[in-house]
Amino acid sequence: MTYILGLNAYHGDASACILLNGELIAAVEEERYRRIKHWAGFPSKAIEYCLREAGVSFSEVDHVAINRDPKANLLKKFGFTLKQRPELNLLISRLKNARDWSSLEDEIVKKFPRDTVKAKFHYVEHHLAHLGSAHLVSPFKESVVVSVDGFGDFASAAWGVGRDRIIEVADKIYFPHSLGIFYQALTQYIGFPHYGDEYKVMGLAPYGEPKFMPEMRRIVILQEGGTFQLATEYFRHHREKVEYEWDGCSPKVGKLYSDALEELFGPARRADEPLTQRHMDIARSIQAMYEEAFFYLLNSLHHRYGIDNLSLAGGCAMNSVANGKVTRMTPFNKVYVQSAAGDAGGAIGAAFVVHYETSKLERSFVMDHAYWGPQYTNKELHFHIDKLRIELEKQGCSIVQLDDEDELCEKSARAIADGQVVGWFQGRMEWGPRSLGNRSILCDPRRADMKDILNLKIKRRESFRPFAPSILREKVVEWFEIDDDVPFMMKVFPFKEEVRTQVPAVTHADGSGRLQTVYKETNPRYYHLITVFERLTGVPIVLNTSFNENEPVVCRPEEALDCFLRTKMDVLVLGNYFISRA
DSSP states (O other), X not given: OOEEEEEEXXXXXXXXXXXXXXXXXXXXXXXXXXXXXXXXXXXXXXXXXXXXXXXXXXXXXXXXXXXXXXXXXXXXXXXXXHHHOOOHHHHHHHHHHHXXXXXXXXXXXXXXXXXXXXXXXXXXXXXXXXXXXHHTTSSOSXXXXXXXXXXXXXXXXXXXXXXXXXXEEEEEEETTOOHHHHHHHHHHHTTOOXXXXXXXXXXXXXXXXXXXXXXXXXXXXXXXXXXXXXXXXXXXXTTSOOOEXXXXXXXXXXXXXXXXXXXXXXXXXXXXXXXXXXXHHHHHHHHHHHHHHXXXXXXXXXXXXXXXXXXXXXXXXXXXXXXXXXXXXXXXXXXXXXXXXXXXXXXXXXXXXXXXXXXXXXXXXXXXXXXXXOOOOHHHHHHHHHHTHHHHHHTTEEEEEOOOHHHHXXXXXXXXXXXXXXEEEOSSOBSSSSOOSSEEEEEOTTOTTHHXXXXXXXXXXXTTOOOEEEEEGGGHHHHXXXXXXXXXXXXXXXXXXXXXXXXXXXXXXXXXXEEEEEOTTTOHHHHHHHHHHHHHHSOOEEEEEESOSSSSOOOXXXXXXXXXXXXXXXXXXXXXXXXXXO
């Protein structure tokens, strides 16, 4: 038996996973335990969970795979330094970051003092780990593999071909050129300064028009062969020290854009200033420019390789709007994006790369669901309910245990159909940023006022941000213009025009939805619930949003109960317990 521990450490979305003989056993992001969004640092809690789930100590781990190699692309780093002569502070910052990674083995020994660490450590180049996290767990024997993100190991993109268990990396785009940095810098410019705020630009874009494309094309310049460059005068990251905080906190990134960008577009929006139509038009133009460069690269790669399957990874593969257009805008006809396509997923990619480097086993594992996190027995759930029983009763809550599956789903579906906001806490927690029916808040998609109700009762977020539809897989063709598998909510597709008015709460301003296809085989209880909801309403869709309130998605039952008690949620279905407010 061979155990491989995969890690994403000292970077945003720190995470861990564990494999046994090439089969994934567990995977989780550190933020779920630390309760700090995108937590960066050493993922000790995630490691502890993975070891616990596997039933082993660190002494029994054979290999540790890390999704970064400080020695990668050294010639490119030296060449850039000699040619560009960046500020001394920038060089010192990079050296410190490399030291953090080189001390990783010491950190493990310190965190697990009772174990004798025998594992061999493997440092996997950042983008190879991303590519591995896509192709090596995909259903494809052969695929074009593409990784696009901000930066990792001095590169921002890489591509090649995955054939069975081997990935051949053909080329990369190196620092300072990056579509991820372009998107993040412009996200900051229109007043969304936090790490991971790019999804807000995607949500805002449908309200605007791409009126700023001439300016965008001055910033991102397409090159021969499908590649791109940034006009570096509009950015700071390549010559000045941009403030980064990656250790023991939510990542913080300083201003990435230069004064030249404000000369091009005018003054940046402050976070407290209202959003205007101009900002919406800029958001639409940012998204359009990203798509233009992205599809330019993909079309070039399809022409080069003639392979119809595409495996995507990297932070930019979280751009579900672009992902949903791939089969329309390129010749690729199948696209796989796993549920943690960003840096968290690099832990899985590194682990599988090492697995295939160190074993002769054939590829067998396919990630067709995201349920790799912790789960809790009804006995454990009962314990946590008991601890808060007085507070629950004080708020007028009734607590009923429903061990009959049909009765539980019937009662829950009726609550949703009656317009109630239902917290749904079931089984193993999802891997990746999306709630996919185990740590979700569920509502009726037919109610036009449901977005406002959710934002008032629970989410307290920007009104322009959409909510997602979870749909029975076999019903997709009846409701969407494209029939596809989307188990991880990683693609946005247009609803059919004639059904949009039936589900206004999950139909975005441009008529689209970021759907999740639900399968009886991978989540039977969630599938059962939606089936009952369809019987009651004629609609095979529920509104699904993450179970949280401006915090990481809930992980443990005590967090679900706390979120229920401090918000105006109507119902909490905690395992087999149905808790409702009077």
